Amino acid sequence: MASLDQMKFHRKLGAKILQARLDCGLEQNEVAAKIGKTQSYVSKVESGDIKIDLHTLTLMMKILKKPIGYFIAE
Helix, strand or coil, X not given: CCCHHHHHXXXXXXXXXXXXXXXXXXXXXXXXXXXXXXXXXHHHHHHCCCCCCHHHHHHHHHHHCCCHHHHHCC
16 A cells, blocks of 8 residues: 555646647646546546656657656645
8 A cells, every 4th residue: 555655746747748749738637648547547646536657757758848846845
């Protein structure tokens, strides 16, 4: 089971992914298609329900035009 700190981190990361997606004017299904995942996967990442792997985060960084620091900075 994930620790409380891990859960908080994934919720914050998801919120930043959501904001970056909205800033780019993209829908969840558009991002999903570009990263080879489902819309449901993107939704769960944005809500912090699931962890995102580094490869997928790297793909999202490129699609959402944000540096890694945007996603992991406090």
